[in-house]
Amino acid sequence: MRFEFDPNVYQLTRQNIADLDRPIELIPGDYTVVLDRLDLPTHDALIVFVAPPWGTALDEVEGLDLRRTEPPITDIIARMAHAYPDRRMLFAIQVYEKVNVDSMAELKSKVDWSTVKTYDLNVRGRNHGILLGTRGWRP
Ligand SMILES: C[S@@+](CC[C@H](N)C(=O)[O-])C[C@H]1O[C@@H](n2cnc3c(N)ncnc32)[C@H](O)[C@@H]1O
Known part of the structure; x- marks a missing residue:
């Protein structure tokens, strides 16, 4: 698109x-x-905030499909990794409380470490959160 x-x-x-x-x-x-x-300066680590429009990627039953946001979150991570293969990176990705399982597996295959923090601001099941992921290092 x-x-x-x-x-x-x-x-x-x-x-x-x-x-x-x-x-x-x-x-x-x-x-x-x-x-x-x-x-960018050669040795700098990169912090990448990723919050693309969800479009039709959110299904209340299956969860947010990280491959179907516009543009796809999985593509953004892959492109960054390709553009800066030798950098240490921290991704902060806006996600929904429920994330499509297959899309999460695909995303995890592109990072070295990840964790999800959901914020308790809305009714249960409808909260937003942050998925932190790293490449080139682990906390
Ligand atoms: C859900 S909003 C996130 C807003 C952001 N967190 C902020 O505080 O400004 C999604 C944003 O992604 C931008 N966007 C969509 N496709 C993009 C692309 N290919 N390149 C850069 N930005 C894009 C949209 O213009 C929109 O501002």
Whole structure:
């Protein structure tokens, strides 16, 4: 699916980042294109936040299918690993309380270590969480 850049979202994100008062550069665009242009210092470890639109990937019975978000979370992890094979990476991935079992297995095959933390903010079964995964190191 082709990525459509939303200037309103960009403005909101820009304001949020400004409030943090940290040296963060916001680069708008399709992540696949931006990834090709990035020239990151050779030895830096990377922290990658992954929260793509879920689209139709969420099924209340099967859970969130990490292969069917738009773009697929599994593709994002694979692309990052391919672009930066020698870096230590920490992925922080927004997930749902229930995750499709096969898609979780596929994701786990792309990382060296992972854990999931679900936040108890909603009714049981409908909470969001963070899946942490690493490549090139283990905590
Ligand atoms: C669920 S929102 C996450 C928002 C984010 N957590 C934040 O606080 O700004 C999904 C975001 O992914 C962006 N997105 C979708 N496809 C993308 C792509 N191919 N490359 C870069 N961003 C993309 C959308 O524009 C949207 O802003």
